Amino acid sequence: MTARRTVDSPTAPARAGYGALLRTPGAWTFLAPAFAARLPYAMLSLGIVLLVLKTHGSYGTAGTVAAVSAVAQALVGPQTGRLADRYGQAAVLLPSVAVHALSVGALIALALGHAPAWALFLAAAPAGASVPQIGAMVRARWVGRLSDQPAMLNTAFAFESVTDEFTFVVGPVLATAIATQVSPAAGLIAEATLTVAGGLAFAAQRRTAPVRHPRVEGARRVSALASPGVRLLAASFLGVGTVFGAMQVSVTAFTESIGRGSASGTVYGIFAGGSMVAGVLYGMVGWKRSARQRMLFCYALLVVGCSTLWAMPNLVALTIAGLFCGLAIAPTLITGYTLVETLVADGAKTEAFTWLTGAIGLGLAIGSTVAGQLIDRSGPSAGFLVPVAGAGIGLAALVALRRLLVAPGTRSRTVARSAGAAPRGAKIAAAES
Template sequence: MARPAQATRTTPAPVPVRPARPAVTAAEPAEATAHERVGYGALLRTPGAWTFLAPAFAARLPFGMLSLSIVLLVVDTTGSYGLAGAVAAVSAVAQALIGPQTGRLADRHGQGAVLFPTIVVHGVSVAALIALALGGAPDWTLFAAAVPAGASVPQIGALVRARWVHALRGRPAALSTAFAFESVTDEFTFVVGPVLATALSTTVAPAAGLIAEAALTVVGGLAFAVQRRTAPPARGAGDVRHASALTNPGVRLLAGSLLGVGSVFGALQVSITAAADAAGHAAMSGVVYGLFACGSMCAGVVYGMARWKRSAQQRMLVSYALLVVGCSTLWAMPSLTTLAVAGLCCGLAIAPTLISAYTLVESLVGAGAKTEAFTWLTGAIGLGLALGSTAAGQVIDGHGPTGGFLVPLAGSALGLTALLLGRRLLTPPTARSHAVASHLPAAAPAAPAPSATAA
């Protein structure tokens, strides 16, 4: 009798050890499949992709036009870079604070239900801002109009990323390529948008840039909103309420670090505009800023085609460090030509940083909060843009264009510092739980087995 009991005690012993191996491999499912190569062609053949990509491009192009168009209009009507930067900053702050709330509403009620009223408010608010600026209204009225204009900017980039997540669920390698494609699209809008805004505002009329921005937002946004078939399903008002994505410490860290990236955008818009004006080539500001965005776009294309062996967290740290290095050269450029070259090189680090951030945040939150999480990152960039443009405008008014280029260096350095200090927060919850499980003693689960057989 003793021998069978002994046998039942010994034979199950190896069984609890085996689950430890799958637990380790499951720690980073996205990274495990990241080496699979998914090309842009295969991505764009995803059923229904073009039905939302085409209108989304028209609707997101104004994102690269709004702040610069505000700066150009207010500078033309008031002559103050400080006021122009502040008005643009108020618009960006409103977008940064309200955008995530509209993203959360889109998660809960559907994208179309949020987009239609948002687009109407945006068109009316931009029209009011134009009328007030051209009419010589008091400065405070410009701020009053800039608040709803920024708050009602449709969060098209976040909504498109949410559609990709829905369309490519279960395909992490394809999703990584989609995020790269979206970053390239974002940067392309920052190539075309500033050039278009500058050309219209300086050659047609001071308000032409904002008029085009509003028209593209309304037409493209409505065309995007009606594409309901590709939209992710809404949670519904009766569903269990999800905690805000911002309660996740990793999301907060990513949003905080992208404030630094946004400060680079905002400070460069104002500083390049002032540098071009001081050099007697005001119309070239859009071209110089467009080259900065072009560098980011090219890097994004390459990033999406590469097979990465390092984690998204490591890639973001490296690319962010390179951004700080690039920003450290801008203030020393002696001419617009050298500034354009330095900006192009600096831009090479932008897209890899943003792609890595969106990849990380997608892994940190549940399905019911992804749009909101994306809009927090977009909003953080907008808020950083606001802070950067305001700070740069004040420095330029007091010390000239060269001083303005110290603002992106300071902002990016602070963002990198925050990222380095809190990098442990960027590990997805499943990876942390599996990592803990993999370090548990393998023999510990074996204890219940003998007691069961003994019974």
């Protein structure tokens, strides 16, 4: 039985500083390659949209191909997270990056050859399914190294969310610049190259990898998704994903409609930049409110921020509205990852993180597909109705089922782990309960 720590107490420990976190021995050996490997995550969907839009001329087709990739990632990602918990991260990463490179290459060739949409779907599915779950793996490494330092671990989750947002600042700008200045295919080529190089370099850092939790004969292994709280958080992250997906397609359509197509990456980057700045500041505060209360508040701010996007009359107004919408993204994600880590035992943490990441990807797929269809039928502004609808449904679920976000304390679901392993969360749970 493995106890879980709880962050629902209003007297949770103050956060440690980012400087102290980055001085953790061995941190930079996995952080640097991880950044290179996770940057393509923010390039893949937009790169697909830009390429397919150029070759097939339909926002609906482009959004649907990107959606197929995102759905595949959402469904397969948690399974690779479970395999990483059991067999180790390197064992999962090496075949993943190989499949990803081949799949993206096939997608590029089919798109340039003006293949039918169903053929693009067949290539997009393995391309998305093989995206390395680097963000979840990095968080699992932090948990393995800082499980007895809750203040430092909270800061690590904040740092990771800020890093995610930074990739969403740089990634869209980079993908758009390469696609418009070189060729639409070049954006995806760059994405695949970074995925392979960064993924292999990250996999090579075995000294900082978390302890494997191989299956023990006779022990029952339960999925992280068996936790009602994890399912609720995944549903709420689905809503956040619709914001990402709809924004990518809608911003591209809006800028194209006014003859400023090359500005789409910049506008989306500013949206992500607002999230990144908010995440940095959020991680510096020693919050006295419980994580559950913060989750509800941050998510409500996200809904408010999304509510004005559809009414923006010009590019400047849209950029400002996108900036304010983005301010709520990182705080919501940081709090969600902090909560989910308390709801599962040690042998399922990577899987739990990948369920949240996968939910974002699935929401991105839904958002990009619905927004693309609305844009084709009613114009660019219609696509901006999707973020407020998706986030609104997510908020309603959180409010109605918020009691599920309370960590179960010392009660534990049986998760297989090595014989004799110490219950690493027990001291933390006792200290904070």
